[in-house]
Amino acid sequence: MVFLKNALLTLAFALDTSLAWSPTNGYAPGNVTCPDNANFIRKASGLSSKESEWLEKRNAQTQPALKDFLERADISDFDVDEFFSTLTSNVTIGLAYSGGGYRAMLNGAGQLSALDSRTRNANETGLGGLFQSTTYLAGLSGGNWLTGSVALNNWTTIEELVYNDQGDGVWDLSDSIFDSGGWNIFSTLERFKDIGDAIGDKEDAGYNTSLTDIWGRALSYQFFGSDNDASAGLTFSTIQATEEFQNGSVPFPISVADGRVPGTYIISLNSTVFEFNPFELGSWDNSLYAFTELDYIGSKVTNGTPDSDVCVQGYDNGGFVLGTSSSLFNQFILQLNTTGLSGSIYSLINHYLTSLSEDYDDIAIYDNNPFYKTEYGDSSSTLESQYLYLCDGGEDLQNIPLTPLVQPERDVDVIFAFDNSADTDDYLPDGASLVATYERQFGSQGNGTSFPYVPDVNTFISHNLTTKPTFFGCYASNLTSLARIPPLVVYVPNIPYTYWTNTSTFKMSYSQQEKEAIVQNGYEVSSRYNLTIDSDWQKCVSCAIIQRQLEHTNATQPDECKECFDNYCWDGTLDTSNTTYSFSRNLTSSSNIGKPDTSSIGADSSSTSTSTSSSSTASSTSSSGAKKNSAGGHIFGKACGTFFVATTIASLVALTL
Ligand SMILES: *[C@@H]1O[C@H](CO)[C@@H](O)[C@H](O)[C@H]1NC(C)=O
Ligand SMILES: *[C@@H]1O[C@H](CO)[C@@H](O)[C@H](O)[C@H]1NC(C)=O
Ligand SMILES: *[C@@H]1O[C@H](CO)[C@@H](O)[C@H](O)[C@H]1NC(C)=O
Ligand SMILES: *[C@@H]1O[C@H](CO)[C@@H](O)[C@H](O)[C@H]1NC(C)=O
Ligand SMILES: *[C@@H]1O[C@H](CO)[C@@H](O)[C@H](O)[C@H]1NC(C)=O
Ligand SMILES: *[C@@H]1O[C@H](CO)[C@@H](O)[C@H](O)[C@H]1NC(C)=O
Ligand SMILES: *[C@@H]1O[C@H](CO)[C@@H](O)[C@H](O)[C@H]1NC(C)=O
Ligand SMILES: *[C@@H]1O[C@H](CO)[C@@H](O)[C@H](O)[C@H]1NC(C)=O
Ligand SMILES: *[C@@H]1O[C@H](CO)[C@@H](O)[C@H](O)[C@H]1NC(C)=O
Ligand SMILES: *[C@@H]1O[C@H](CO)[C@@H](O)[C@H](O)[C@H]1NC(C)=O
Ligand SMILES: *[C@@H]1O[C@H](CO)[C@@H](O)[C@H](O)[C@H]1NC(C)=O
Ligand SMILES: *[C@@H]1O[C@H](CO)[C@@H](O)[C@H](O)[C@H]1NC(C)=O
Numbered sequence: 001m002v003f004l005k006n007a008l009l010t011l012a013f014a015l016d017t018s019l020a021w022s023p024t025n026g027y028a029p030g031n032v033t034c035p036d037n038a039n040f041i042r043k044a045s046g047l048s049s050k051e052s053e054w055l056e057k058r059n060a061q062t063q064p065a066l067k068d069f070l071e072r073a074d075i076s077d078f079d080v081d082e083f084f085s086t087l088t089s090n091v092t093i094g095l096a097y098s099g100g101g102y103r104a105m106l107n108g109a110g111q112l113s114a115l116d117s118r119t120r121n122a123n124e125t126g127l128g129g130l131f132q133s134t135t136y137l138a139g140l141s142g143g144n145w146l147t148g149s150v151a152l153n154n155w156t157t158i159e160e161l162v163y164n165d166q167g168d169g170v171w172d173l174s175d176s177i178f179d180s181g182g183w184n185i186f187s188t189l190e191r192f193k194d195i196g197d198a199i200g201d202k203e204d205a206g207y208n209t210s211l212t213d214i215w216g217r218a219l220s221y222q223f224f225g226s227d228n229d230a231s232a233g234l235t236f237s238t239i240q241a242t243e244e245f246q247n248g249s250v251p252f253p254i255s256v257a258d259g260r261v262p263g264t265y266i267i268s269l270n271s272t273v274f275e276f277n278p279f280e281l282g283s284w285d286n287s288l289y290a291f292t293e294l295d296y297i298g299s300k301v302t303n304g305t306p307d308s309d310v311c312v313q314g315y316d317n318g319g320f321v322l323g324t325s326s327s328l329f330n331q332f333i334l335q336l337n338t339t340g341l342s343g344s345i346y347s348l349i350n351h352y353l354t355s356l357s358e359d360y361d362d363i364a365i366y367d368n369n370p371f372y373k374t375e376y377g378d379s380s381s382t383l384e385s386q387y388l389y390l391c392d393g394g395e396d397l398q399n400i401p402l403t404p405l406v407q408p409e410r411d412v413d414v415i416f417a418f419d420n421s422a423d424t425d426d427y428l429p430d431g432a433s434l435v436a437t438y439e440r441q442f443g444s445q446g447n448g449t450s451f452p453y454v455p456d457v458n459t460f461i462s463h464n465l466t467t468k469p470t471f472f473g474c475y476a477s478n479l480t481s482l483a484r485i486p487p488l489v490v491y492v493p494n495i496p497y498t499y500w501t502n503t504s505t506f507k508m509s510y511s512q513q514e515k516e517a518i519v520q521n522g523y524e525v526s527s528r529y530n531l532t533i534d535s536d537w538q539k540c541v542s543c544a545i546i547q548r549q550l551e552h553t554n555a556t557q558p559d560e561c562k563e564c565f566d567n568y569c570w571d572g573t574l575d576t577s578n579t580t581y582s583f584s585r586n587l588t589s590s591s592n593i594g595k596p597d598t599s600s601i602g603a604d605s606s607s608t609s610t611s612t613s614s615s616s617t618a619s620s621t622s623s624s625g626a627k628k629n630s631a632g633g634h635i636f637g638k639a640c641g642t643f644f645v646a647t648t649i650a651s652l653v654a655l656t657l
Contacts, residue, residue, distance in 0.1 A: 021233035022314020027198035027217065028205040029298045034311035040293040041304025043376050047409050048291065050240075050279045057248025058135055059090045065117075065132035066091055066545070072129070073542035078558045083546065086553050091545060093134045094405035094412045094487070095251070097420075098433060099141025099326065099394040101505035102173060104420035106515055107494050108139075108146040110522020111418045113158035119523075120159070126527035127538055133545075136412065137251040138275075140393035140401035141326040142505075143420070144255045148322045149223045151253040152234060155244045162519050170225055173515060176508035177218040191221065198232055207298070207315075208387065212364035216323025223322065234318040237295040240278040252277060256393035256401035257325045259283070261381045262363055268436035269443035271396035272379060273403040276321050281370065284407050285445045287379035292370040300368045303375055315366075324364040328392035364390045394421075398440070399433035405487065406437070406449045412487045413548040418526070420494045420501075423457070427502040429493045431460035434472070441483065450486040452479060459575040466493040469528070471544055474569035476551045485551075490544050497524045540564035 023030030042048065047055070063084065070080045095115070097108040113119045114126035115134075122128030139147030149161055153170060162169045180191045195217045199209050220230035236255070244250045259272035272287045282291030292304065298315030300307045366388035374383055382388070393401060399421045405412050423430040434454045441451050452473025460466050472489040479485050494501055499517040510518070524530060528537040543561035550557055557565075 021235060021238070022317070024201070024205075024314060025233045026201055026229070027232045027317060028201040029207065029312045029314040029317075030205070031310050032313050034296075034299070034306045034309050038296075038306050038311065039304040040296050040299070040301060040306075040370065041290050041374055041376075042292075044282060044284050044289045044291055048279055051252070051277070054245075054248065054252065055135070057246075058252070059248075061248050062093070062133050062135055063090055065129055066093075069127075069129040069133055069538075070542050070546065072123075073539040075539055075542060075558050075560050078546075078561075083549070083555075086555070087549055088552065089411060089549075090135075091133075091549060092136070092410065092412045093130070093545060094136040094138065094410075094415045095131075095134050096138045096401050096405060096415055096417045097140070097143030097146055098400040098418060098429075099143055099328075099392070100399070100420045100422055101142045101326075102145075102507060102510060103422070103427070103494075103501065103503045103505060103518070104142030105145040105149075105171075106510065106518040107420040107501050107522040107525070108143050108418055109158045109162060110519040110524070111492060111526040112146065112150075112522075113519065114523045114527040115416075116157065118157050118159075122527075125530040126523065127541055130416075130541070131251070134251045136254060136405055136410065138254040138256060138401035138404050139325070140256040140399065141328065143401065143418070144325040144393070145219070145223060145322055147253050148236075148255060148318065151239050151245075151250070152224060152231075152236075152318050154242060155250045158519065162515060171222060171515065173222060173510040174512065177222065180218075180221065191218075194229055198229065208365050208367040210363060210365040212323045212327045213320060215327065216317065216319035216321070219323055219326075220319030224318065231318065233314060235295065235314060236276055236316045236318050236321040237278060238318070245278060254401065254404045255321055255325050256404065257327070257364070257390040258393055258396050259288070259379075259382055259389065260363060260391040260395065261385070261389055264381075266396045268396045268398050268440040270445065271398075272382065272445070273393070273396070273398070274390060275404045276316070276325075277404075281316070283377075284403070284409075284447065284449075286377065286447045287445065288371060288374070288377040288382060289447075290371060290374050290376040297366065297370045298368060299370070301370060301372060303373045304370075320364070324390050325393045327362050327364050327390070328395060362391055362395075366390060394433075397432060397436040400437070402433075402437045402451070402489075403440075403449070406441075406451055408448055408450075408484060414488045414490060414545050416490045416492060418492050422502070422505055424461075427504060428496075429466055430457040431455070431465060431491070431493075432457050434489070434491065446483070448483055450479075450482040450484045452482075452486050452489055453572070455570065455574050459573075462575040462577070463570075463573065465491070465570060467495060468533075469493075469526075469568060471565065471569045474547065474565050476548065478572075485548070488544050488547050490541065492526055494522075495525050497521055497529055534567075536560075536564065540568055544568075 022028065023032055067080055067084060070083070095112070097112070098104055112131065114122055115128070115130035117123055117128040117132050119126070119128065137147050149170065150156060153161070156170070160169060161171050180188050195214060198217055199213045202213065203209055224231040224234060239245050239253060255276040257274045257276070258266060259274055260266050272283050272285050274281065274283050276294060279294060280291040281294045281297055282288065294316050295313055296311055298312035367386070369385055369388040371382060371388060372386070377383060400417045400419055402415065402417060404410070405415050417434065419429040419433060421429040421433055423432045431454060435457060438451050438454045440446060441449050454472055455463070455465070470491045472491060473479055473486050474488060476485045496502060499521045501518050501521045528534045531537055534540070539560060543564045547557070
C-alpha cells in the first residue's frame with residue numbers, strides 16, 4: 001500500500017518528490033539529514049531569491065493575460081500597446097480573500113470564479129482573465145480554505161470544487177466535520193479515530209500538539225477529498241514543486257496567520273502578521289522581520305542554524321496550515337457540549353481541553369520554534385520561546401489578508417479586497433478590517449507600509465460603501481503624506497442579491513443547493529450582477545488596474561476612467577451626523593432576476609428577510625465598547641483581540657485626512 005501510494009505521488013508531483021509529502025507519508029513529520037551548512041533564516045529586507053526567480057516566470061504570463069483583459073475593456077483614447085511600451089515595471093495585481101468560515105469560503109469562491117477565464121461565461125458576464133493576470137493570491141481563515149483548496153488541488157477550478165461529474169465536487173459540506181458520517185455514527189467515530197491516530201503519530205514522534213491539529217486534520221477531509229486519509233502527508237510547500245506553479249502559470253498563494261503568545265491579546269497595531277507562502281514562513285513586521293524556509297520548519301534550530309545534523313520535514317502539513325489560519329475555530333470545538341456528541345469523540349477532544357489551559361485553546365503550537373533566538377526582530381516573547389504560537393489571521397481585526405500585499409518590496413499596483421466578514425449584527429461587512437489595516441501603518445508595526453485612507457465604519461454603512469464595490473486611494477496626488485504611494489484598493493463587500501449569503505460563521509454544514517446558491521451570488525457580487533448593474537464594470541476595473549502606472553508616467557487618465565472613478569471612488573467625505581444607522585436589505589426578488597432592485601440594498605427600509613435578523617444596528621461602537629471579531633462573529637470566552645474601541649477611528653481619520 002505504502003509503495004503504491006508513493007508511486008502515485010511520484011507521478012503526481014514528479015518534479016521534486018522530496019518536497020511533496022512528509023517523509024513519513026503520513027501526518028507526522030519525519031527526520032531527514034540537514035542540508036550542508038544549513039541556515040534557514042533570512043532577514044526580511046527584500047523578496048526571497050526564490051520568489052524573485054518565480055516572478056520572472058509569472059510576469060511573462062500575467063502581462064499578456066492583462067493585455068487581453070485591457071483590450072477587451074476597450075477604453076476610448078487608451079492604447080494598450082503604447083501603455084505596455086511605456087511601463088517601467090510589470091503591473092502587479094493582488095487578490096485578498098477575507099475570513100469568515102464557510103460563508104467566506106463559498107462567497108469567495110463565487111467572487112473568484114468570476115475572475116477566472118476558465119469559468120463558463122466569465123469572459124462574457126464577468127471579469128474573466130483577471131485571475132490569470134494576478135500575481136499574488138492571499139487568503140485568511142475561511143478565505144484561506146478557498147485559496148488553499150484551489151492551490152493544493154492542483155489549481156483546480158471553482159466549478160470542480162463545487163460541482164463535478166459526481167455532483168458534489170471536492171467540497172462536500174453536507175455533513176459537519178463533527179458529524180462526518182451523517183446518520184452513521186460509526187462512520188463518524190471511525191473518522192475521529194483516524195484523526196486521533198494521526199495526531200498520536202505526531203505526538204509519538206516527539207512533538208507537542210494543539211487543538212489546531214485536530215481541527216486542521218478534520219477540515220482536510222473536506223478540502224482534499226478522503227483519499228489517502230485526506231492527503232495526510234500533504235504539505236503546503238508542496239505547492240512549489242507543482243508544475244503549474246513552477247512554470248508561473250498560477251499566482252503566488254499566501255496564507256496569513258497572527259502570532260500570539262498564550263495569555264496575551266493582540267490588535268492590528270501590535271500583532272505580528274505571519275505569512276505562509278510556498279517557499280517561506282515569516283513576517284515583514286519589525287517584531288520579527290525574518291523568514292524561514294517552510295519545508296524545514298519543525299527542525300530544532302538556533303538563529304536558523306540546525307542544532308544537529310538531523311532536520312525535520314513534513315511539519316508544514318497543508319491541513320495544519322489551513323487550520324492555523326483559521327484557528328479561531330477551536331472555539332467551535334469548545335462548543336462541543338451543545339452538539340450532543342459523546343463517547344470517544346468527546347474523550348478525544350476532552351484530552352486537549354483538560355491538558356491545555358483556556359489561554360491555549362485557540363492557538364496553534366509550532367514545535368520547535370523556527371525563529372528561536374533569531375537575530376532580527378525585537379519581540380522577545382517570540383524569539384525566546386521554545387514554541388512558535390500562531391492564531392487565526394483575523395484575530396487582530398484585520399480580517400482581509402492585506403499585510404503581505406502592502407509590502408513595498410512586492411510593489412503591488414492594485415489590490416482586490418473581497419470582504420465576507422460578519423461585522424454587523426446580520427453578518428455583513430462594515431469595512432472594519434480595512435480600518436484596522438489603515439490604522440496599522442501609523443503604529444510601530446507599520447514599518448514602511450502604506451494603505452489608502454478609508455472612513456470609519458459608520459461612514460461605510462451610511463454612505464453606501466458596502467452596497468457596491470468601492471475604490472480607495474484612487475489618486476496618488478492625495479496620498480503623498482503617507483509613507484509611500486499605496487496600492488489602489490478595490491473593495492468588494494458581500495452583498496446578498498439572489499441568496500442570503502450572510503450565514504453564520506458557525507454554520508458547519510451546507511447542502512449542495514445552499515452551496516451552489518452562495519457561490520452563484522458571489523459570482524454576481526464580483527461581476528456586478530453579471531455586468532447588468534453596470535455594463536462598464538470590466539472597463540472600470542481595468543481603469544483601477546492601470547491607474548498607478550499611468551500616474552507613474554504622468555499619462556493623462558482617459559475620460560472614461562475618470563467617469564468610472566467618479567462612480568466608484570470614495571470621495572473622502574465622512575458621516576458627521578453622529579447618528580447610529582440602522583439598515584436592512586432586501587434580496588432581489590426572484591421575479592426581478594436580471595433586473596435587480598439595487599435601490600433597496602442598503603436602504604433604510606423594512607425588510608422581509610427570512611433567515612436573518614431583519615434589521616440591525618451598525619454603529620461603530622456597541623454599547624459595551626467591545627467589537628466583535630470580524631472572522632468569527634461573536635467570540636466565545638476570551639479570544640484575543642476582541643476589545644477594540646472604535647470611537648478613536650473617526651477622529652484618527654479626520655486628523656490624517
Ligand atoms: C495539474 O493541472 C494541469 C493543468 O490542468 C495538468 O496539465 C496537470 O497534469 C495536473 N497535474 C496533476 C499532477 O494532476
Ligand atoms: C528524529 O530525531 C530526533 C532528534 O535527533 C530523535 O530524538 C528522534 O528519535 C528521531 N525520530 C525518529 C523517528 O527517528
Ligand atoms: C517584467 O518582468 C520581466 C520578467 O521579470 C522583466 O524581464 C521585464 O523587464 C519586466 N517589465 C518591465 C516593464 O519592467
Ligand atoms: C476566455 O478568454 C481567454 C483569453 O481571452 C481564453 O483563453 C479562454 O479560453 C476563454 N474562456 C472560455 C471559457 O472560453
Ligand atoms: C496590544 O494592544 C492592546 C491594546 O492596547 C493591549 O491590550 C495588548 O496587551 C497588546 N498586546 C501585546 C501583545 O502587546
Ligand atoms: C522595518 O523593520 C526592520 C526591523 O526593525 C528595520 O530594520 C527596517 O529599517 C524597517 N523598515 C522600515 C522601512 O522602516
Ligand atoms: C461539557 O459538559 C461537562 C459536563 O456537563 C463539563 O464538565 C465540561 O466542562 C463541559 N465542557 C466544555 C468544553 O464546556
Ligand atoms: C445610500 O443609498 C440610499 C438608497 O439608495 C440613498 O437613499 C442614500 O441617499 C444613499 N446615501 C448616500 C450618502 O449616497
Ligand atoms: C450570472 O452568471 C452566472 C455564471 O454564468 C450564472 O450562474 C448566474 O445564473 C447568472 N446570474 C444571473 C442573475 O443572471
Ligand atoms: C511626472 O511629473 C512630475 C511632476 O511634474 C515630475 O517630477 C516627474 O519627473 C514626471 N515623471 C515622468 C516619468 O515624466
Ligand atoms: C483627490 O484627487 C482628485 C484629483 O486629483 C480630486 O478630484 C479629489 O477631490 C481629491 N480628493 C479625494 C478625497 O479623492
Ligand atoms: C455623539 O453621540 C454620543 C452618544 O449619543 C454623545 O455622547 C456625543 O456627545 C455625541 N457627539 C457629538 C459630537 O455630538
